[in-house]
Amino acid sequence: xxxSTIKQLLVKIFIKHKLSKAHAIISADALINAELVGxxxxxxxxxxxxxxxxxxxxxxxxxxxxxxxxxxxxxxxDANNSIGFVAADLxxxxxxxxxQKTGIGMVAIKGSGHYGLSGYYAEQAVKKNLITMIYTNAPxxxxxxxxxxSLFGTNPICFGTPTGTKIPFILDTSISMxxxxxxxxxxxxxxxxxxxxxxxxxxxxxxxxxxALEGVQLPIASFRGSGLAWMVDILSGVITGGNHAGRVKDPxxxxxxxxxxxxxxxxxxxxxxxxxxxxxxxxxxRTIKKLPKIKGVKEIMYPGQNxxxxxxxNLKREISISNIIKxxxxxxxx
Amino acid sequence: xxxSTIKQLLVKIFIKHKLSKAHAIISADALINAELVGxxxxxxxxxxxxxxxxxxxxxxxxxxxxxxxxxxxxxxxDANNSIGFVAADLxxxxxxxxxQKTGIGMVAIKGSGHYGLSGYYAEQAVKKNLITMIYTNAPxxxxxxxxxxSLFGTNPICFGTPTGTKIPFILDTSISMxxxxxxxxxxxxxxxxxxxxxxxxxxxxxxxxxxALEGVQLPIASFRGSGLAWMVDILSGVITGGNHAGRVKDPxxxxxxxxxxxxxxxxxxxxxxxxxxxxxxxxxxRTIKKLPKIKGVKEIMYPGQNxxxxxxxNLKREISISNIIKxxxxxxxx
Numbered sequence: 001x002x003x004s005t006i007k008q009l010l011v012k013i014f015i016k017h018k019l020s021k022a023h024a025i026i027s028a029d030a031l032i033n034a035e036l037v038g039x040x041x042x043x044x045x046x047x048x049x050x051x052x053x054x055x056x057x058x059x060x061x062x063x064x065x066x067x068x069x070x071x072x073x074x075x076x077x078d079a080n081n082s083i084g085f086v087a088a089d090l091x092x093x094x095x096x097x098x099x100q101k102t103g104i105g106m107v108a109i110k111g112s113g114h115y116g117l118s119g120y121y122a123e124q125a126v127k128k129n130l131i132t133m134i135y136t137n138a139p140x141x142x143x144x145x146x147x148x149x150s151l152f153g154t155n156p157i158c159f160g161t162p163t164g165t166k167i168p169f170i171l172d173t174s175i176s177m178x179x180x181x182x183x184x185x186x187x188x189x190x191x192x193x194x195x196x197x198x199x200x201x202x203x204x205x206x207x208x209x210x211x212a213l214e215g216v217q218l219p220i221a222s223f224r225g226s227g228l229a230w231m232v233d234i235l236s237g238v239i240t241g242g243n244h245a246g247r248v249k250d251p252x253x254x255x256x257x258x259x260x261x262x263x264x265x266x267x268x269x270x271x272x273x274x275x276x277x278x279x280x281x282x283x284x285x286r287t288i289k290k291l292p293k294i295k296g297v298k299e300i301m302y303p304g305q306n307x308x309x310x311x312x313x314n315l316k317r318e319i320s321i322s323n324i325i326k327x328x329x330x331x332x333x334x
Numbered sequence: 335x336x337x338s339t340i341k342q343l344l345v346k347i348f349i350k351h352k353l354s355k356a357h358a359i360i361s362a363d364a365l366i367n368a369e370l371v372g373x374x375x376x377x378x379x380x381x382x383x384x385x386x387x388x389x390x391x392x393x394x395x396x397x398x399x400x401x402x403x404x405x406x407x408x409x410x411x412d413a414n415n416s417i418g419f420v421a422a423d424l425x426x427x428x429x430x431x432x433x434q435k436t437g438i439g440m441v442a443i444k445g446s447g448h449y450g451l452s453g454y455y456a457e458q459a460v461k462k463n464l465i466t467m468i469y470t471n472a473p474x475x476x477x478x479x480x481x482x483x484s485l486f487g488t489n490p491i492c493f494g495t496p497t498g499t500k501i502p503f504i505l506d507t508s509i510s511m512x513x514x515x516x517x518x519x520x521x522x523x524x525x526x527x528x529x530x531x532x533x534x535x536x537x538x539x540x541x542x543x544x545x546a547l548e549g550v551q552l553p554i555a556s557f558r559g560s561g562l563a564w565m566v567d568i569l570s571g572v573i574t575g576g577n578h579a580g581r582v583k584d585p586x587x588x589x590x591x592x593x594x595x596x597x598x599x600x601x602x603x604x605x606x607x608x609x610x611x612x613x614x615x616x617x618x619x620r621t622i623k624k625l626p627k628i629k630g631v632k633e634i635m636y637p638g639q640n641x642x643x644x645x646x647x648n649l650k651r652e653i654s655i656s657n658i659i660k661x662x663x664x665x666x667x668x
Contacts, residue, residue: 071437073407076607103405104440108607131573144622146631151622159565169568171561203628220555227505227637230622231493234503238618239465241608245621266600273410273442273573280572287579288478288485288564294537297480303561 001321006044007032013047013332017054018061023086030085030116036314037307041181042116044321048328049251050083058258059083059113065090073102077109078241081258084115091265092121092132099130099267109263110241114138114251119172119304122160125267126168133266134158135235137242139250139259142176143216145226148203150216151246155232160304162270163285164278170304175219175229183212236262335655340378341366347381347666351388352395357420364419364450370648371641375515376450378655382662383585384417392592393417393447399424407436411443412575415592418449425599426455426466433464433601440600444575447593448472448585453506453638456494459601460502467600468492469569471576473584473593476510477550479560482537484550485580489566494638496604497619498612504638509553509563517546570596 007028014024027050034043053059063082067090069075075094079087091107098105115121118134125132138153154174161169177197186193186209198212199205206212219225237244242262249259271277289300321329341362348358361384368377387393397416401424403409409428413421425441432439449455452468459466472487488508495503511531520527520543532546533539540546553559571578576596583593605611623634655663 070606074437074602074606103408104438106438106602106606110607131568144625144634146628146634147622147625148628149625151625157562159569161568169564171565173555173558173561177555199628220558221511223637224507224554227507228491230503230636231505234465234495234615234618235493238614239604239607239611244614245618268408268440270573272404272408272440273444274575277573280578281568284568284572284579288481291478291481291483291485294480294482294533300478300480302564303557 002318003032003036003315006035006319006321009329009333010047013051013329016333017051019054019083020062023061023083026089027083027085030089030120032319033120033311034116035319036311037117037119038310038314039117041179044319044325044328046114046116046251047325048332051332053113053251053255054083056255058255060258067094073098073104074106075108076240077107079109079111081111081113081260084113084259084261087112088115088121088263091263092124092134092267095132095265095267096125096128096130099125099269100128103272104268105266107265108240109265110260111258112242112261112263113259114261115263117172118156118158119160119170119307121265122158122170122172123168125265126160126162126170129162129270130267131161131270132159132268133264134160135232135264137233137236137244137248137261139248139254140246141180141217142219142226142229143199144230145219145223148199148201148216152219152226152229152233153248155229155236157228157232161281162278163302164282167308168304169281169285169302170307172303175225175232177218177220177225180217183209183217187213235264240264336652337366337370337649340653340655343663343667344381347385347663350667351385353388353417354396357395357417360423361417361419364423364454366653367454367645368450369653370645371451371453372644372648373451375513378653378659378662380448380450380585381659382666385666387447387585387589388417390589392589394592401428407432407438408440409442410574411441413443413446415445415447415594418447418593418595421446422449422455422470422597425597426458426468426601429466429599429601430459430462430464433459433603434462437606438600438602440598442574443597443599444594445592446576446595446597448595449597451506452490452492453494453504453641455599456492456504456506457502459599460494460496460504463496463604464601465495465604466493466602467598468494469566469598471567471570471578471582471595473582473588474580475514475551476553476560476563477533478564479553479557482533482535482550486553486560486563486567487582489563489570491562491566495615496612497636498616501642502638503615503619503636504641506637509559509566511552511554511559514551517543517551521547569598574598 010028060081063080095105140150200211200215240262344362394415397414429439474484534545534549574596
């Protein structure tokens with residue numbers, strides 16, 4: 001299906017679900033971007049869920065979003081259970097303005113929901129020659145170090161910087177070893193999962209996908225990743241007023257209340273301290289790319305480079321729609 | 335040896351090496367703190383190196399440190415090749431003042447050197463009820479993903495927050511899988527090293543400690559950790575004006591110039607957005623500690639908790655001095 005056709009369709013669906021036209025466009029753009037960068041888990045496969053949560057009044061289609069200025073460089077947003085895309089869009093735009101005015105910006109959001117890819121918002125700041133750090137929490141997926149139960153979300157750490165070239169440096173990394181979807185696929189196909197990514201229900205390491213599904217997923221790098229996940233939970237949940245400590249609801253199967261996810265956006269001018277920042281970052285990347293490579297490695301890639309190539313390639317194509325999603329679209333529009 | 339005796343001795347040694355009394359005290363305190371928290375690699379074992387670099391004029395004992403105000407919340411420091419402790423002490427104190435005045439503070443430093451433990455500076459901010467994020471780069475130790483050569487330092491990620499109790503939450507985590515010292519010990523004792531921590535000189539994974547020493551160490555979590563290390567290099571080196579892209583010199587064996595390490599200190603009031611932050615973080619930690627535990631785990635610890643206990647215990651004891659360090663102290667004082 002053509003990108004423009006899908007966009008029209010998505011906007012219609014969101015408007016039908018009571019979103020304003022502006023909010024429908026923001027949400028459609030975010031979903032399409034996820035498809036284009038190949039992050040299908042954050043794309044159209046979530047549309048039905050969003051609409052369901054709107055219908056069940058867990059996402060507020062007409063939120064009264066409050067922005068509170070805390071200081072010259074700092075603002076707080078209560079998103080009033082808006083769809084996450086809208087809250088995050090306002091968050092990054094506010095953080096960009098603050099940084100442009102005062103050199104640095106910090107925006108905390110509460111009362112939001114799943115907003116898709118952190119990197120999508122980071123790109124917006126980077127296009128304005130800002131460096132950005134973005135944090136969000138998520139429903140329980142990973143066990144804290146020493147624990148037998150999932151509590152932390154995949155809590156991504158996101159960092160973006162201009163590179164002096166068209167392709168931004170966007171690190172957007174989950175702190176879980178492996179995607180839950182991958183474990184599900186392995187279980188279905190009776191395949192093993194790698195060592196060190198999950199524990200069984202007794203807390204023992206397992207490579208049996210089925211046992212892993214009954215147990216817990218592990219964070220990257222053991223206690224280190226557990227600490228990083230905890231940090232993200234504090235930065236996005238505890239300080240903002242959002243849910244935290246495992247209380248963010250799974251959007252797909254917990255309809256007992258709004259998610260109340262928190263986000264934190266930090267932005268600052270890339271050339272805040274060194275006027276020739278672009279030259280410096282170019283030199284940095286060039287130096288690293290020139291290192292001797294492991295056999296089979298053609299190029300040392302910086303974070304975000306591959307995603308950019310995928311995006312550019314997919315932008316010229318149609319988006320392929322699975323039968324399940326086709327059915328979703330038909331049901332939701334009718 | 336009594337802590338107070340060691341402190342006197344260290345201050346004398348630093349003054350003998352031309353540091354001002356104030357700077358000597360700052361440096362002595364940082365080294366002693368490292369011993370007390372059990373981070374011996376950052377403690378007295380480095381004293382001789384610092385003195386050698388001062389004697390060789392690679393550390394400036396009488397630096398003319400310049401602080402430049404960039405905006406209401408942001409400052410830049412050119413540490414003029416001061417000993418790292420002095421630059422970092424000024425950096426965190428400046429960041430604390432900025433945050434107390436404007437809610438948020440950001441201080442970038444260039445022209446510094448190895449400053450010991452990031453967590454030591456984080457604690458100072460946390461004591462003032464601030465949240466802090468601290469970044470520094472370091473000499474090459476870890477290979478970028480896909481590369482055959484070390485370039486990133488162990489580039490720690492540090493995050494600190496008040497907890498509403500006496501024991502601060504201080505995450506201070508290196509992005510390398512394993513300490514190089516541990517590989518050296520294994521090689522000496524003909525022991526194997528864990529899988530996935532190092533490559534041999536051909537870029538193949540190895541558990542042979544000797545081959546690992548000839549090869550490279552790996553970052554945590556593969557490309558994810560490599561990205562995090564790269565982020566830290568940008569945040570502490572590229573934006574600040576410090577060295578980056580593998581140009582930070584090893585303080586122990588590269589006397590061809592000053593290190594010119596960069597640091598970045600971000601601070602903000604913990605209750606910037608939620609007045610009851612202390613209550614919220616207490617609830618967060620309490621909830622996580624209550625999770626069911628893996629067999630053998632008595633308590634789910636938050637980052638910094640163990641270090642705090644060690645510190646408190648060691649504070650009541652004398653510091654044990656190895657013969658090598660005893661000799662260092664005798665040589666340096668004479």
